[in-house]
Amino acid sequence: MSSSRRQYPFHLIEPKWQKIWDEREAFRAFNPGDEIPPTHPFALRHKVSGKVSAAQLPPKFYILDMFPYPSGSGLHVGHPEGYTATDILARYKRARGFNVLHPMGWDAFGLPAEQFAINTGQHPRKTTEENIATFKRQIKSLGFSYDWSREIATTDPDYFKWSQWIFLKLYNSYFDKEKNSARPIAELIENRKLQIPNEPESSLRAFVDSHRLAYIGQVPVWWCEELGTVLANEEVVDGKSERGNFPVVRKPMQQWLLRITAYAEKLLQDLDIINWTDSLKEMQRNWIGRSEGAEVDFQVAGSSEKIRVFTTRPDTLFGATYMVLAPEHKLVNEITTADQRDAVAKYKGEVANKSDLERTELAKEKTGVFTGAYAINPVNQEKIPIWIADYVLASYGTGAIMAVPAHDTRDFEFATKFNLPVVQVVQPPDAKMDWHGFVGDGVSINSSGPNISLNGLSTAEAKKKITEWLESKGLGKRTINYKLRDWLFSRQRYWGEPFPVVWKRSTNGTLYHEALPDSALPVLPPELKDYKPTATGEPPLARAKDWVNLPDGSQRETNTMPQWAGSCWYYLRYLDSKNPNAFVGKEAEHYWMSGKSAGVDLYVGGTEHAVLHLLYARFWHKILFDLGFVSTPEPFFKLVNQGMVLGEDNQKMSKSRGNVIPVDVPVRDVGTDALRLYEMFMGPLEMVKPWSTRGVEGVYRFLGRVWRLFVDEKSETEFEQAETTTDPNKHSELLKLVRLDAAITDVAPTAPQLKTLHACIKKVTEDLEGLRFNTAISALMVFVNEAMTWETKPAAVMADFLILLHPFAPHLAEELWEKLSAIGKQPSANLAYSPWPEFDPALLVENEIEIPVQINGKLRDVIKVPADADNAAIQAAALASEKIKPLLESKSIKKVIVVPKKLVNIVAS
RNA sequence: GCCGGUGUGGCGAAAUGGCAGACGCACAGGACUUAAAAUCCUGGGACCUUAAAAAGUCGUGCGGGUUCAAGUCCCGCCACCGGCACCA
Numbered sequence A: 001m002s003s004s005r006r007q008y009p010f011h012l013i014e015p016k017w018q019k020i021w022d023e024r025e026a027f028r029a030f031n032p033g034d035e036i037p038p039t040h041p042f043a044l045r046h047k048v049s050g051k052v053s054a055a056q057l058p059p060k061f062y063i064l065d066m067f068p069y070p071s072g073s074g075l076h077v078g079h080p081e082g083y084t085a086t087d088i089l090a091r092y093k094r095a096r097g098f099n100v101l102h103p104m105g106w107d108a109f110g111l112p113a114e115q116f117a118i119n120t121g122q123h124p125r126k127t128t129e130e131n132i133a134t135f136k137r138q139i140k141s142l143g144f145s146y147d148w149s150r151e152i153a154t155t156d157p158d159y160f161k162w163s164q165w166i167f168l169k170l171y172n173s174y175f176d177k178e179k180n181s182a183r184p185i186a187e188l189i190e191n192r193k194l195q196i197p198n199e200p201e202s203s204l205r206a207f208v209d210s211h212r213l214a215y216i217g218q219v220p221v222w223w224c225e226e227l228g229t230v231l232a233n234e235e236v237v238d239g240k241s242e243r244g245n246f247p248v249v250r251k252p253m254q255q256w257l258l259r260i261t262a263y264a265e266k267l268l269q270d271l272d273i274i275n276w277t278d279s280l281k282e283m284q285r286n287w288i289g290r291s292e293g294a295e296v297d298f299q300v301a302g303s304s305e306k307i308r309v310f311t312t313r314p315d316t317l318f319g320a321t322y323m324v325l326a327p328e329h330k331l332v333n334e335i336t337t338a339d340q341r342d343a344v345a346k347y348k349g350e351v352a353n354k355s356d357l358e359r360t361e362l363a364k365e366k367t368g369v370f371t372g373a374y375a376i377n378p379v380n381q382e383k384i385p386i387w388i389a390d391y392v393l394a395s396y397g398t399g400a401i402m403a404v405p406a407h408d409t410r411d412f413e414f415a416t417k418f419n420l421p422v423v424q425v426v427q428p429p430d431a432k433m434d435w436h437g438f439v440g441d442g443v444s445i446n447s448s449g450p451n452i453s454l455n456g457l458s459t460a461e462a463k464k465k466i467t468e469w470l471e472s473k474g475l476g477k478r479t480i481n482y483k484l485r486d487w488l489f490s491r492q493r494y495w496g497e498p499f500p501v502v503w504k505r506s507t508n509g510t511l512y513h514e515a516l517p518d519s520a521l522p523v524l525p526p527e528l529k530d531y532k533p534t535a536t537g538e539p540p541l542a543r544a545k546d547w548v549n550l551p552d553g554s555q556r557e558t559n560t561m562p563q564w565a566g567s568c569w570y571y572l573r574y575l576d577s578k579n580p581n582a583f584v585g586k587e588a589e590h591y592w593m594s595g596k597s598a599g600v601d602l603y604v605g606g607t608e609h610a611v612l613h614l615l616y617a618r619f620w621h622k623i624l625f626d627l628g629f630v631s632t633p634e635p636f637f638k639l640v641n642q643g644m645v646l647g648e649d650n651q652k653m654s655k656s657r658g659n660v661i662p663v664d665v666p667v668r669d670v671g672t673d674a675l676r677l678y679e680m681f682m683g684p685l686e687m688v689k690p691w692s693t694r695g696v697e698g699v700y701r702f703l704g705r706v707w708r709l710f711v712d713e714k715s716e717t718e719f720e721q722a723e724t725t726t727d728p729n730k731h732s733e734l735l736k737l738v739r740l741d742a743a744i745t746d747v748a749p750t751a752p753q754l755k756t757l758h759a760c761i762k763k764v765t766e767d768l769e770g771l772r773f774n775t776a777i778s779a780l781m782v783f784v785n786e787a788m789t790w791e792t793k794p795a796a797v798m799a800d801f802l803i804l805l806h807p808f809a810p811h812l813a814e815e816l817w818e819k820l821s822a823i824g825k826q827p828s829a830n831l832a833y834s835p836w837p838e839f840d841p842a843l844l845v846e847n848e849i850e851i852p853v854q855i856n857g858k859l860r861d862v863i864k865v866p867a868d869a870d871n872a873a874i875q876a877a878a879l880a881s882e883k884i885k886p887l888l889e890s891k892s893i894k895k896v897i898v899v900p901k902k903l904v905n906i907v908a909s
Numbered sequence B: 001g002c003c004g005g006u007g008u009g010g011c012g013a014a015a016u017g018g019c020a021g022a023c024g025c026a027c028a029g030g031a032c033u034u035a036a037a038a039u040c041c042u043g044g045g046a047c048c049u050u051a052a053a054a055a056g057u058c059g060u061g062c063g064g065g066u067u068c069a070a071g072u073c074c075c076g077c078c079a080c081c082g083g084c085a086c087c088a
Helices: A010-024 A041-047 A080-095 A110-120 A122-142 A157-171 A185-195 A199-208 A261-271 A276-286 A314-319 A339-353 A409-418 A459-473 A570-576 A586-593 A611-626 A663-671 A670-681 A693-709 A713-725 A728-737 A751-769 A772-786 A795-806 A810-823 A870-878 A884-888
Strands: A060-065 A099-101 A173-176 A181-184 A214-224 A229-231 A249-258 A289-302 A306-311 A322-325 A370-376 A383-388 A399-402 A476-481 A503-504 A511-515 A601-607 A638-642 A848-855 A857-867 A895-901 A902-908
Touching: A010 A122, A010 A314, A010 A670, A010 A728, A010 A810, A060 A080, A060 A586, A080 A099, A080 A306, A080 A751, A099 A884, A110 A122, A110 A157, A110 A772, A122 A810, A157 A173, A157 A214, A157 A276, A157 A370, A157 A611, A173 A185, A181 A185, A181 A611, A181 A870, A185 A199, A185 A276, A199 A409, A199 A511, A249 A289, A261 A611, A276 A503, A276 A611, A289 A314, A306 A322, A306 A399, A322 A409, A339 A383, A339 A663, A399 A409, A459 A476, A570 A586, A611 A795, A663 A670, A670 A693, A670 A810, A693 A810, A751 A795, A772 A795, A795 A810, A810 A848, A848 A884, A857 A870, A857 A884, A870 A884, A870 A902, A884 A902
Parallel strands: A060 A099, A060 A601, A322 A383, A601 A638, A848 A902
Antiparallel strands: A173 A181, A214 A229, A214 A249, A289 A306, A289 A370, A289 A476, A322 A399, A370 A383, A503 A511, A848 A857, A895 A902
16 A cells, blocks of 8 residues: 555544534534524534524434444444445545434443452442543544534443433332333332331332332343353343353342333334334244243142143143153242152252253253152143253243143253153144144144134144133133343442442341432542452442441442443433533433434344344433433334444454554545545445455545546645645645646536536436445445546536545535535535535426337337437337347247336347 | 244345346456556456357256246245243
8 A cells, every 4th residue: 555656635634624624513412492503514504604404403303323332443444334335435425414413422330440450459430531532533524524522431320320310210210010101109109108008117118119210130141251240031042241251150140130121012012113124023032031821729639739830831731741840930949749759858069050051052861850749730620740951941920831742842851851642632734744843823723622622723823712711710711921031230340330239228127229419429439449249249439438437327328320321322312421410411301302203213233132232322301301311212213233344354344353543644645534434435334344455446436536536636746746745744735736627617617517417416316315325435436437537627517526425425526525625516515515406307407318129029220219218119129130130030030028228138039 | 843034156145026136345357657556547246158249048055836027026945143941
């Protein structure tokens, strides 16, 4: 790359315009109530200034990037792919007259800074600030049109004050099933007091605490020894921690949880009202994992106990030949007979010691033990043995199943191994099919008892009949189960938001928690010298005794919130990032989040957050919506996942492979405009695609062609010579030496020139609306290739082209626009706020069109006909073609198909 | 195993059911140059013929089908990528 000659002085142009944009605050987005300076380009474009109301502002467009975690290693060329796409759209929408909100910030709490603190003692805040500085410098060097006045960092106390505040809203709310909505906990308390007057305080507290959306639970959690913290289900991948890839184990611990399961149905249903890709919606659907079925009670033989099972196939109840409980099921010890006690205890011990990996990944063979007890099948009164086995999960359904080996793969494997009976109760639709382990729908057979028969019914009918029967007898009911578990929300870390909660002891000695008042926010973390957990395994915050122990004898919660807390609502803070009185002001929230496309208009980010951030943020948003703090049920109206950028070797970029390309390299060698253009030219936004240094040079050359299309060659030579003899600090002034090409004049465009321009306007506009950046860029290239041949270049055409170019290569476009100002034809002094050119279809009309002529579907000729020729004329011209005639001589024409203005196909034999 | 996505020249890719390969990279030839770089012009899917061309045949992962016409629609496979995975 260093061997090639510089295409154009991007090294002067890019810093120049970045500085000008900063000084003008060119991309500041204005809220209702803001004071707009009359000289601001937005004021000039929209003819509004001073204090404005929402009604005076143009329609809004909110374009959001997933804010980055500022790591120490800086940005590589994969990072700006999504940022470039959103920036292009932001600039395009500004040109279309929208009030565009395009913000950036930092998801700055996180493990690496804390690990560094443990190793070196450097405060995580310092590490974080340094990393933010690096990221900000790099992102600014890319020339994105962010409104930096709204910049946020989740680690800023003015920010996390509101993360804590929202937590308190969750803590002080419950989910009202009847209203299908979150409600203030005070309503629950009031109702409870009406129902049970004079309830003892501890009992009332237990009731209330068990309904909060943020609650303490003693649950089996994922503990990661290496990280010294617990992790959420979503953060565990294949038995390892998502961050760091360390082993995790199940361990019952007392932790904070958020009741996301209460929102399972809403989170599922509202996927239908948002414009996301099917694959992403599907991932969330799978994660929520809704399944419809029935709960059925089985009496334990010779006992008063009942065991409730969940099944999606109640129609196969007659085929239940045994029952299986999860080893952790609470009735196991109670029902186990004396002679099976040892075997059961031994098995439970084995299961408890198995890692999650052993229990799922490696456990190809089914294991289990008979409890000695029997259950009574309610439909036919048959006694079936009760087993325990670890293929039944305690955490799903009721932790117990009825086993129907004939029609369930797992039950079939188990029954085969332990020689349990297999009874067919479903006839497959294809009689020749083997019914052993057949799990599809069919017709019920062998399904008749003293009081009910399902024989002859289809699976769907049988399900309905048996469920109604069970309900009528009080033996079961229709149920919906979800795979989704409540969200584990506490971490044993230093570098996170402390919980605004204290622990107190009641008069009878029991410990209870209590929320701090809003006035206590923000709760700042204490200063520490040592960031490790304590010797007794308590979180690092427990080291700060003065901080933990409050004067009134209560103690602070020493867990902190996970990183997701800050990213769950940051898109709302951007709307009103400096508001000291609320997490977002009402008017700002309403202006930016409501409208035709409710919420964020376009959100671009990677797939890695499909079930993490994107699910959590939807959940919080829905609570805030229920409580009346936001005006839309969903936060992100349209969401696009950009595909990953691979290294030049077609592998995922990673330090260990040595194929990482830092953004600084292309920015130095070809400039950010070329980098931006290449990021988009590589291929469709959503696709995974490899980086190519050659490819970057290709678009860099294109920008050089644009430069040469506009500037006078001689003046550029003078500029280059001056550059070698001038003080580098004065170089940017030298840009003035470069003059506009003399061929650019204020003349009327010719018809072909207008046609070239308008074809480009049409293609670029349509492609931007469809996020097809790669083909939009190729349309710009087509224009330039054509315009290079022009002897005179009408200023008006060239100006319109610059408007089309500017979202993609804003620095170069601004520089050329400034030079074009000398001609005085451009409509506005500010390119970034110049109206997008309108496409005129009349200018694309051709006099003559080319029509391919096929014989039996094979191309044989291309003829020219007048554009207004009718089908008969086109057919006549095709048959008259000198190339076509001889080919038809020995054939008879069966049929001639004429597609108007498109094609002729002659069917002949 | 289940769900989703992708498969087109040497490479990145483009094509409302209507001329497959736009645009770009790499490559080759030419112009400019003492020379190189840069720039500008030209060429290009494969095969078969040919001095060169014209003409012809084949061609969008594989096998079928619908249609005057299929990269595109339908049926059945294969490969790769991503997600979920004993969820009853």
